[in-house]
Amino acid sequence: xxxxxxxxxxxxxxxxxxxxxxxxxxxxxxxxxxxxxxxxxxxxxxxxxxxxxxxxxxxxxxxxxxxxxxxxxxxxxxxxxxxxxxxxxxxxxxxxxxxxxxxxxxxxxxxxxxxxxxxxxxxxxxxxxxxxxxxxxxxxxxxxxxxxxxxxxxxxxxxxxxxxxxxxxxxxxxxxxxxxxxxxxxxxxxxxxxxxxxxxxxxxxxxxxxxxxxxxxxxxxxxxxxxxxxxxxxxxxxxxxxxxxxxxxxxxxxxxxxxxxxxxxxxxxxxxxxxxxxxxxxxxxxxxxxxxxxxxxxxxxxxxxxxxxxxxxxxxxxxxxxxxxxxxxxxxxxxxxxxxxxxxxxxxxxxxxxxxxxxxxxxxxxxxxx
Amino acid sequence: xxxxxxxxxxxxxxxxxxxxxxxxxxxxxxxxxxxxxxxxxxxxxxxxxxxxxxxxxxxxxxxxxxxxxxxxxxxxxxxxxxxxxxxxxxxxxxxxxxxxxxxxxxxxxxxxxxxxxxxxxxxxxxxxxxxxxxxxxxxxxxxxxxxxxxxxxxxxxxxxxxxxxxxxxxxxxxxxxxxxxxxxxxxxxxxxxxxxxxxxxxxxxxxxxxxxxxxxxxxxxxxxxxxxxxxxxxxxxxxxxxxxxxxxxxxxxxxxxxxxxxxxxxxxxxxxxxxxxxxxxxxxxxxxxxxxxxxxxxxxxxxxxxxxxxxxxxxxxxxxxxxxxxxxxxxxxxxxxxxxxxxxx
Numbered sequence: 001x002x003x004x005x006x007x008x009x010x011x012x013x014x015x016x017x018x019x020x021x022x023x024x025x026x027x028x029x030x031x032x033x034x035x036x037x038x039x040x041x042x043x044x045x046x047x048x049x050x051x052x053x054x055x056x057x058x059x060x061x062x063x064x065x066x067x068x069x070x071x072x073x074x075x076x077x078x079x080x081x082x083x084x085x086x087x088x089x090x091x092x093x094x095x096x097x098x099x100x101x102x103x104x105x106x107x108x109x110x111x112x113x114x115x116x117x118x119x120x121x122x123x124x125x126x127x128x129x130x131x132x133x134x135x136x137x138x139x140x141x142x143x144x145x146x147x148x149x150x151x152x153x154x155x156x157x158x159x160x161x162x163x164x165x166x167x168x169x170x171x172x173x174x175x176x177x178x179x180x181x182x183x184x185x186x187x188x189x190x191x192x193x194x195x196x197x198x199x200x201x202x203x204x205x206x207x208x209x210x211x212x213x214x215x216x217x218x219x220x221x222x223x224x225x226x227x228x229x230x231x232x233x234x235x236x237x238x239x240x241x242x243x244x245x246x247x248x249x250x251x252x253x254x255x256x257x258x259x260x261x262x263x264x265x266x267x268x269x270x271x272x273x274x275x276x277x278x279x280x281x282x283x284x285x286x287x288x289x290x291x292x293x294x295x296x297x298x299x300x301x302x303x304x305x306x307x308x309x310x311x312x313x314x315x316x317x318x319x320x321x322x323x324x325x326x327x328x329x330x331x332x333x334x335x336x337x338x339x340x341x342x343x344x345x346x347x348x349x350x351x352x353x354x355x356x357x358x359x360x361x362x363x364x365x366x367x368x369x370x
Numbered sequence: 371x372x373x374x375x376x377x378x379x380x381x382x383x384x385x386x387x388x389x390x391x392x393x394x395x396x397x398x399x400x401x402x403x404x405x406x407x408x409x410x411x412x413x414x415x416x417x418x419x420x421x422x423x424x425x426x427x428x429x430x431x432x433x434x435x436x437x438x439x440x441x442x443x444x445x446x447x448x449x450x451x452x453x454x455x456x457x458x459x460x461x462x463x464x465x466x467x468x469x470x471x472x473x474x475x476x477x478x479x480x481x482x483x484x485x486x487x488x489x490x491x492x493x494x495x496x497x498x499x500x501x502x503x504x505x506x507x508x509x510x511x512x513x514x515x516x517x518x519x520x521x522x523x524x525x526x527x528x529x530x531x532x533x534x535x536x537x538x539x540x541x542x543x544x545x546x547x548x549x550x551x552x553x554x555x556x557x558x559x560x561x562x563x564x565x566x567x568x569x570x571x572x573x574x575x576x577x578x579x580x581x582x583x584x585x586x587x588x589x590x591x592x593x594x595x596x597x598x599x600x601x602x603x604x605x606x607x608x609x610x611x612x613x614x615x616x617x618x619x620x621x622x623x624x625x626x627x628x629x630x631x632x633x634x635x636x637x638x639x640x641x642x643x644x645x646x647x648x649x650x651x652x653x654x655x656x657x658x659x660x661x662x663x664x665x666x667x668x669x670x671x672x673x674x675x676x677x678x679x680x681x682x683x684x685x686x687x688x689x690x691x692x693x694x695x696x697x698x699x700x701x702x703x704x705x706x707x708x709x710x711x712x713x714x715x
Binding site: 022246300336347 | 651
């Protein structure tokens with residue numbers, strides 16, 4: 001009796017550890033541990049041998065191959081000389097960055113760490129934008145998987161956010177059957193992306209799909225979106241948008257509904273127009289929610305693999321191949337270390353973009369919340 | 371007052387004019403159509419004969435074409451299809467992993483709200499250092515992993531109980547919570563190759579165990595995050611009274627906290643269930659034939675004879691019906707569960 005009592009007491013004293021340890025251990029095993037192993041894998045050449053795997057350290061060769069070597073066309077795409085449009089966009093970007101730095105140096109909270117951070121963000125964004133421009137706006141340039149993924153993420157998130165916000169603004173008014181609409185909008189979010197990919201393959205079939213009469217009327221039944229790079233990319237992006245606009249919509253609607261109405265009523269009394277109300281009252285108070293969901297979507301969007309894999313199999317060529325898919329294709333051809341290297345670069349880019357986004361909008365949110 | 375003014379006139383703040391509300395209904399209706407139409411199209415395709423599909427688009431059964439259940443019969447009756455196995459695999463794996471995730475995740479979420487942790491920065495640094503050393507020793511020196519594991523653990527424990535007491539700098543509960551949620555930013559592709567090698571070494575590739583562990587691991591951050599916010603809203607008085615009466619933490623958790631948080635628990639359970647049900651990438655790497663799940667099965671149906679849309683539609687329907695049912699009945703709960711993190715964060 002005394003024995004069991006003491007065991008119980010001891011167990012009770014250990015309660016804090018018992019409660020949190022399982023979760024911490026599992027997350028550790030599946031994040032820190034694989035991250036370190038993955039780094040080793042990407043720095044070596046792996047071979048499957050009888051009863052296990054043999055690793056040989058080769059340094060940064062895998063990364064070199066992707067960035068400068070034989071796989072460069074696949075990861076970074078094909079380069080060309082910048083055109084006039086490219087130069088114009090680049091100079092606008094540089095001016096914006098300079099203004100950003102100027103305002104930071106003029107402000108009170110100026111520190112060395114902040115300066116270095118901003119410098120890193122500016123340089124990284126400069127190179128990513130440069131890469132995108134020489135891939136996409138030049139006659140001979142072709143995008144590699146990095147730029148394709150960035151296109152999916154950035155264009156996709158902007159597009160989804162715009163439509164989601166528009167629908168939410170419409171729905172926040174007192175409309176009959178609102179809960180019906182919300183329920184319907186909720187459905188696409190719950191369907192597996194693989195299913196969605198096949199759904200959209202069926203729907204976009206030019207001769208047997210439901211839109212075939214429209215296609216026929218336009219006289220385009222001979223062409224196929226699947227062989228045009230941008231057609232295929234847009235098809236993938238539409239599938240992604242179909243699934244994720246509802247998420248944007250539901251979160252933004254909840255955010256809009258939780259806003260206090262007094263300010264708005266006062267503004268209407270003062271005769272403010274609806275655009276003015278949106279710009280001065282709704283947008284600033286909604287900004288924290290907006291930043292949060294855009295961040296969530298950015299994080300998830302970088303993982304896109306199912307849609308391009310099923311809809312286009314990465315093709316035509318590598319036109320719709322995302323970084324995750326690139327990594328998977330490498331893995332399928334038994335190039336484990338190449339796959340790990342692509343995965344690592346994907347992680348670096350994803351973390352960089354998410355952190356840059358946070359650092360760019362942090363100031364705005366702080367101003368808005370005051 | 372002309373008609374135009376009458377239509378666009380506003381009656382009060384909340385009311386919108388007739389024109390405005392017609393416009394909003396129109397846009398909402400269009401969007402609802404966009405959401406539902408693809409699902410309707412799969413449903414229709416699943417009852418079409420192959421030659422009907424190949425002849426071009428037909429929209430309404432009984433009017434445009436004669437529906438038949440041949441695809442459904444084929445998928446369920448034909449031995450070679452073997453639909454039921456992936457289906458049951460998916461059901462079993464998602465149910466078990468959703469349950470375990472909920473249990474572990476809600477325990478951690480509760481602990482992060484009610485217990486104050488002070489993990490020392492030095493201990494964490496030491497842990498990571500030992501881990502890197504261990505991996506180096508195993509991969510470069512070729513030492514046996516069991517030996518390295520035991521000695522590494524021993525050194526780490528020794529360090530915690532002796533040297534680490536001299537250092538004061540530590541982190542708080544918020545840091546632990548942030549660390550957990552930040553795991554979502556890791557692309558699964560980075561993680562999956564080491565996990566694959568790990569499972570291969572343990573010899574559990576393509577088993578239920580491997581799938582369940584993986585799903586639990588990737589979904590725990592979400593559960594911790596959602597349940598933590600939920601437990602914040604539960605009043606602390608009841609628990610304090612119970613603690614005064616001498617109840618242990620486990621007793622308080624199982625008899626007071628869990629029953630009080632049933633809505634949050636069920637919403638989170640459903641959300642995790644759906645996430646597991648739809649998971650594609652990880653199962654693509656880890657499962658082969660024995661534990662093949664439905665998303666994999668659909669993805670592998672693109673045969674050499676071209677896509678057989680009629681069979682595929684049936685399987686897509688099988689796949690999305692449970693999810694849509696859950697979504698329809700529990701959407702209020704799930705939406706609330708989803709929003710907690712986003713709105714407060």
